[in-house]
Each structure stands twice: as C-alpha cells, then as structure tokens.
Amino acid sequence: MFGLISDCHLEEVKYYFSKRNTRKHCEKIATLPVIPEGVKTLLIGGDLCEARDTELLEKTLGYFSNECENVIYIDGNHEFWKEDITKVKAKIQNVVDKFDNVHYLNNNWIEIDGVKIFGTNGWCDYGKDGGVISELNNIYTTMKVPADCRKIKDLSATGTGCKLSAYKVISLNKKAKLAVADFVKEEGKKIILTHFAPFDKAVYDKLGxxxxxxxxxxxxxxxxxxxxxxxxxxxxxxxxxxxxxCENGYNVDGFDVYLNPRGTFFEDMDEYKVLTFSFKS
Incomplete structure (x- = not known):
C-alpha cells in the first residue's frame, strides 16, 4: 500500500504561532502524522518546506524515513522560494543522501516491489498561451510567472533582474513532459508522481x-x-x-488520480493526513 502527503509548507509553522487567530491550529500543524498501518512506500508530492531550511528538511525526511520502508520525494515550487533555482536540487540531494531509504526524483524513476515510480515537479505549461507568453517574456517577466513562483530566483538568467522567467518555467515543463513520455513506455505497473496537477481537467472541490x-x-x-x-x-x-x-481523488478517463495537499494559513487548516491507495489488482 502507498501513502501520499504533500503541501505541508512546514516553513510557515513559525508564522502560525505568531498569530492569535491561528492558535487553535498550532497543535495540529506542529505534529507530523502517524503513517497508517500497511503503508510501505510514502510519496511526498512537493512543497514540504523551503529547501533553504536544510535543518527542517532533514528533520522531516528523517521522521518519514524512520516510519516507512521507502520514501519518494519530489520538489514543489515552494522548495525553491527565496533561493536560486539552479542550486536548490543539489541542496535537497545533499539532505536526501543522508537516508538510505529516501529517494529524490527529478524527471526519473525508481522501481520498488515491482512498481515503477516516476517523479517530477512538472511545472506549468501556461495552457494554450504558452507560446505567446514565451515571446513576451522579456517585456512582461514578472507578470507572466505564476504568482507563487515569483519568489524564486534564477541567477543564471540575464535581462530579468535574476527573477525566474516564464521562459525558464516553460523549458522545465517541456523537459518534464518528455521525461513522462519516455517513462510510460516502461512495462508493468507504474505511478506518476507530480507536484503540479497533471491534467487541465484535474480539480475537484471538497464535495467531490x-x-x-x-x-x-x-x-x-x-x-x-x-x-x-x-x-x-x-x-x-x-x-x-x-x-x-483540496483533499480528494478523482478519475480522468478511467485513470485514478490522487491528491492530498493540506493547505496554507489563509485556508481552513486541518491536521496533516496521509492518503492511502493501492493498485486495483
């Protein structure tokens, strides 16, 4: 059985404690979840915490490492906040390397107990406007980057004031798509773990x-x-x-899709949860 958790945003715990109107949530968010019985492999779908806080990242991955046989981790956009996008993956890998059973996936896959698990952030493709946005990028750099990616730096960029550009996001998205296309050629049971939602038609509200x-x-x-x-x-x-x-699962043309984000301060907080799932046969 697999477990899924994501969007813990652990770096914000200090902020929660500083606000009187969030005191009732503190006990819930300060304690990581008990892994449900039967979960052998835990999937972490990104936005665990900002990767610049390596101590927090190590402590959290260490907890999950002790609780599960295997931990699969991918980064989300928040791992890159307030950091140079070109350096974050190495920081994460340095932490992950301290645990034998934690695997950081970035457009690649690993096989565990006969199941091939592919992991990628994925980023976004801007819908059908991608080409237009790419062309206008030099003029409208910050306006054309998703709001929750504007705190990411790109020190390799020129002409953008070291801000993450729309062109960079689109490039990362294209690489992810190509990696997915290669992965699905593999035989047998497969899981595709992404941070960004895989399909445009991909969100259900809390009523399902x-x-x-x-x-x-x-x-x-x-x-x-x-x-x-x-x-x-x-x-x-x-x-x-x-x-x-939002917390739900849904189905796209017969394929099961699971998501278990937990939200942030401005939303209705709840305790961390681990969603469990298995293959049908």
Missing part, C-alpha cells in the same frame, strides 16, 4: 464535484494529454500530485 473555477488552470497544471496514455491499461497506471489545495 468538478469545479473549473477552483484555480487558474494555465498556471497550475503540467498540461499532459490524456490521449498519450490511451494504450496503457487503467489498472497499471496511477497518477498522484500536490499543489492544488
């Missing part, structure tokens, strides 16, 4: 009803095409992701 206005599709989905998976059995491929702050 599809809600197209829940978030800006262009800025929050990878933009995978469900038709690219039509030759794969729905019993052999599962999608899991984070980023979108």
């Amino acid at each position: 009803l599809f809600n197209r206005n829940f978030f800006d599709v262009r800025f929050d989905t990878i933009g995978l095409d469900i038709n690219d998976f039509k030759d794969i059995s729905t019993d052999e491929l599962i999608f899991a992701h984070g980023h979108v702050h």
Whole structure:
C-alpha cells in the first residue's frame, strides 16, 4: 500500500504561532502524522518546506524515513522560494543522501516491489498561451510567472533582474513532459508522481464535484494529454500530485488520480493526513 502527503509548507509553522487567530491550529500543524498501518512506500508530492531550511528538511525526511520502508520525494515550487533555482536540487540531494531509504526524483524513476515510480515537479505549461507568453517574456517577466513562483530566483538568467522567467518555467515543463513520455513506455505497473496537477481537467472541490473555477488552470497544471496514455491499461497506471489545495481523488478517463495537499494559513487548516491507495489488482 502507498501513502501520499504533500503541501505541508512546514516553513510557515513559525508564522502560525505568531498569530492569535491561528492558535487553535498550532497543535495540529506542529505534529507530523502517524503513517497508517500497511503503508510501505510514502510519496511526498512537493512543497514540504523551503529547501533553504536544510535543518527542517532533514528533520522531516528523517521522521518519514524512520516510519516507512521507502520514501519518494519530489520538489514543489515552494522548495525553491527565496533561493536560486539552479542550486536548490543539489541542496535537497545533499539532505536526501543522508537516508538510505529516501529517494529524490527529478524527471526519473525508481522501481520498488515491482512498481515503477516516476517523479517530477512538472511545472506549468501556461495552457494554450504558452507560446505567446514565451515571446513576451522579456517585456512582461514578472507578470507572466505564476504568482507563487515569483519568489524564486534564477541567477543564471540575464535581462530579468535574476527573477525566474516564464521562459525558464516553460523549458522545465517541456523537459518534464518528455521525461513522462519516455517513462510510460516502461512495462508493468507504474505511478506518476507530480507536484503540479497533471491534467487541465484535474480539480475537484471538497464535495467531490468538478469545479473549473477552483484555480487558474494555465498556471497550475503540467498540461499532459490524456490521449498519450490511451494504450496503457487503467489498472497499471496511477497518477498522484500536490499543489492544488483540496483533499480528494478523482478519475480522468478511467485513470485514478490522487491528491492530498493540506493547505496554507489563509485556508481552513486541518491536521496533516496521509492518503492511502493501492493498485486495483
């Protein structure tokens, strides 16, 4: 059985404690969850904490490492906040290397107990406006980057004031899509773990009803095409992701998709939860 958790945003705990109107939430958010019985492999779908806080990252991954046989971790956009995007992955890898059973995936995959697990942040593709936004990038750099990515630096960039550019985001998204396309050629049972939602049609509200206005599709989905998976059995491929702050699972053309983000300060807080799932057969 697999477990999924994401969007813990642990770096914000100090902020919660500083606000009187959030005191009732402190006990819930200061304690990491008990891993449900039967979970052998835990998937962390990104936004665990800002990677610049390596001590917090190590402490949290250490907890999960002790609780599970295997931990699969991918980064989200918040791991890169207030950091140079070119240096974050190395920081994360340095922490992960301290644990034998924690695996950091970045457009690659690992096989555990006969299941191939692919991991990627994915980033967003800006919907059908991607080409236009890319062309206008030099003029409208900050306006064309998703709001929750504007705190990310890119010190390798020129002409952008070291801010993450839309062109960079699109480039990362294209690399992720190519990696997914290669991965699905593999035989057997597979899980695709992403931070950004895999499909445009990918969000349900807390009542389980599809809600197209829940978030800006262009800025929050990878933009995978469900038709690219039509030759794969729905019993052999599962999608899991984070980023979108609601707790539910849904189905896209027969494929199960799981998400378990927990939200941030401005939302209705709840305790950390680990969603569990298995293959149908």
